[in-house]
Amino acid sequence: MSATRLPGPTALRDAYRAVNDRVAAAADRSGRSAEGVVVVAVTKTASPDQIRSLIEMGHTDLGESRVQQLVQRAAQLDEFLARKRTLGGEDGEPAPTVRWHMIGHLQRNKAKPVVPIVKLIHSVDSLRLAEELQSLGARYDPHVTRPSEVLLQVNTAGEEQKFGLAPAAVAHMAEQVESMIHLKLRGLMCMAPYSDNPEDSRGCFARAAELFEEIKTAGAGGDGFNILSMGMTNDFEVAIEEGANVVRIGRGLFGEDEG
Numbered sequence: 001m002s003a004t005r006l007p008g009p010t011a012l013r014d015a016y017r018a019v020n021d022r023v024a025a026a027a028d029r030s031g032r033s034a035e036g037v038v039v040v041a042v043t044k045t046a047s048p049d050q051i052r053s054l055i056e057m058g059h060t061d062l063g064e065s066r067v068q069q070l071v072q073r074a075a076q077l078d079e080f081l082a083r084k085r086t087l088g089g090e091d092g093e094p095a096p097t098v099r100w101h102m103i104g105h106l107q108r109n110k111a112k113p114v115v116p117i118v119k120l121i122h123s124v125d126s127l128r129l130a131e132e133l134q135s136l137g138a139r140y141d142p143h144v145t146r147p148s149e150v151l152l153q154v155n156t157a158g159e160e161q162k163f164g165l166a167p168a169a170v171a172h173m174a175e176q177v178e179s180m181i182h183l184k185l186r187g188l189m190c191m192a193p194y195s196d197n198p199e200d201s202r203g204c205f206a207r208a209a210e211l212f213e214e215i216k217t218a219g220a221g222g223d224g225f226n227i228l229s230m231g232m233t234n235d236f237e238v239a240i241e242e243g244a245n246v247v248r249i250g251r252g253l254f255g256e257d258e259g
């Protein structure tokens with residue numbers, strides 16, 4: 001077999017199964033069920049074919065870290081799904097639904113097209129960005145566009161991470177976001193610095209989980225504050241063991257290609 005850079009449908013299916021099995025095992029180790037952990041498939045290295053295959057396998061949650069890619073891929077997929085709805089339907093198969101996640105650093109001046117597309121923005125890391133999303137939300141028709149659901153990105157890794165709120169600033173920020181009616185605070189996100197050894201991420205994740213519990217106990221966000229997004233291809237099992245219920249996986253599904 002010649003080595004293709006991007007895995008085809010069979011390899012993708014195998015990778016998807018393997019990831020799901022590892023998620024289930026890690027959830028089990030932490031006394032939870034696999035259904036309690038959502039895998040966001042990060043499509044930044046994926047081909048359009050791979051994305052469509054994954055959707056046809058029943059996967060729903062997709063993530064992008066750049067606005068332009070997000071907008072482009074969401075439009076492509078919309079077209080594909082619309083065609084499926086028109087052509088399909090006779091066999092009674094429900095059309096797949098897709099939920100997009102914005103996971104990367106978001107600049108205020110690029111936030112506008114993101115608001116109507118995504119289910120969840122993982123990367124709110126400043127008051128100014130929150131305020132921008134709030135004012136963008138006010139411009140959309142409330143009957144069409146619901147409040148933007150957001151996570152606060154927290155930096156529990158110190159200087160090794162470029163983005164994210166300082167842990168000491170998170171609780172106050174949570175209160176401020178809670179007062180914004182076009183935003184809905186859903187939880188926290190964190191990223192550990194890349195390392196070949198997943199154990200290196202554990203401290204970072206444990207600290208984020210602690211903050212998450214603190215804020216939840218304080219009551220910010222109410223019942224809707226229930227998402228802890230952490231863990232990527234190299235460290236998602238450790239993240240789940242530390243309490244993550246959303247993991248963001250790219251290379252582990254789609255391969256290493258840079259697109």
Ligand SMILES: *Cc1c(COP(=O)(O)O)cnc(C)c1O
Nearest residue numbers: 042065103232233248249250251
């Ligand atoms: C790219 C990216 C991921 C996925 O990383 P992989 O190592 O490919 O699994 C997760 N989260 C964020 C914020 C990313 O930018």
